[in-house]
Amino acid sequence: ETNYHQPQNDDKPDSWQNSSEEDEDYDEDSDEEETDKNTKISSSEDANVMDFYEAYLRQKEFPHKYNNEHKKFVAAKERMKKNQQHKITKLLQEWQAARDHVNEVRKADPKTADNMAKEITERFQNLYAAYEKEDEAEKEQLIGLHLQHVQAALNEKKRETMDKYMRALEKGDAIKITKYLRGYIKAEEKDRMHTVNHFEHIKYSAPQEAVRIHPVIVNHLRLSEQRIDQAMGMLKRYPEIEAMVRPEVEEFLKRFDSIANSIRDVVLPEPKVEQEVEATSQT
Incomplete structure (x- = not known):
């Protein structure tokens, strides 16, 4: 049986916490493999x-x-x-x-x-x-550990960029606000794509396991979307900055339409394996 490693341990959309990380620049292409x-x-x-x-x-x-x-x-x-x-x-x-x-x-x-x-x-x-x-x-053990490492790195990237985004908001720095909000959104979208790809693999390699983890996957993706919405919502506290930043960030979000389409087509439909097994056994 394939063991599913839950994408995130702290799926709480309102649990932002600042850290004492140095305010380093976020290079959107620095993590190319x-x-x-x-x-x-x-x-x-x-x-x-x-x-x-x-x-x-x-x-x-x-x-x-x-x-x-x-x-x-x-x-x-x-x-x-x-x-x-x-x-x-x-x-x-x-x-x-x-x-x-x-x-x-x-x-x-x-x-x-x-x-x-x-x-x-x-x-x-x-x-x-x-x-x-x-x-x-x-092989299963190695892949499982790799998935844990990837998810941990994604979670850390999200925490770092959210901290930087919140500090930029406090300082009213529109350029850094845009930069770190984009960085945070990209980290969340990478998490979502990672989750979609993993679930698609499970659907084909272990259909019964896909049925079991489907609610967890859907909930994880829903909470990720909520966190992005909340990050965007923070701009409302600063109307003048929001007027400058929101149009560019909303345009940036369009880059990830393909991920939303994958979620709609691959993840949201409930797996039918149980019904198919029952139908086969009755035949």
Whole structure:
């Protein structure tokens, strides 16, 4: 069963809190991810230095060039695959050695060799099946941890940009108000897109799980939309600034119409898997 990692732990639209973060500029393009290809090359170069899979699971420090979640995840995934392939290769080698031994025994005692062959085949087939199950569990664990890391980063980005936006409002700085409000909206929309993509994956890979988590997903997206509305609503306290800022921000919001369409088409319709299962069982 696929374990769903809830997108956010503090889904409270009115729980804004200021932090003591320094008022740094928010670069809207600073979190662009490197390509998988480049990361794979880097991870292969460092493969003999550390086990990135174990390091990722244990949240150990990575070399400096793995400076974002995406790079760390790709390196961990590649190492996990290599570990799994090595394990399977070793098993197949042992299986072949056992078959070779059976062939030697067969020269002197065919009946005993037949019994040995049957036992060996059953034992190694069971081991192979167990390894496959173990590999799938490792993959699920890695993906689940990655989703948690991504969500934590999104939540932190939202907190930071909201703090900066609120401080800019207090200072009446229209330029920074626009900048940080846009930054906050972008962080929320990235969260929404992340949630939509994850739910779409679950719909196809684990339909029953999609039915179970559907209300949680819908509620998360609804609260995210409420938070954006509340952030926009804060402008009403400053009418002169609102007149300058709102038109530009509303135009900026149009960039994310595709996410709203995805929510409408992918998430809001309730999954039908339960009804389909019942209909099949009655047939």
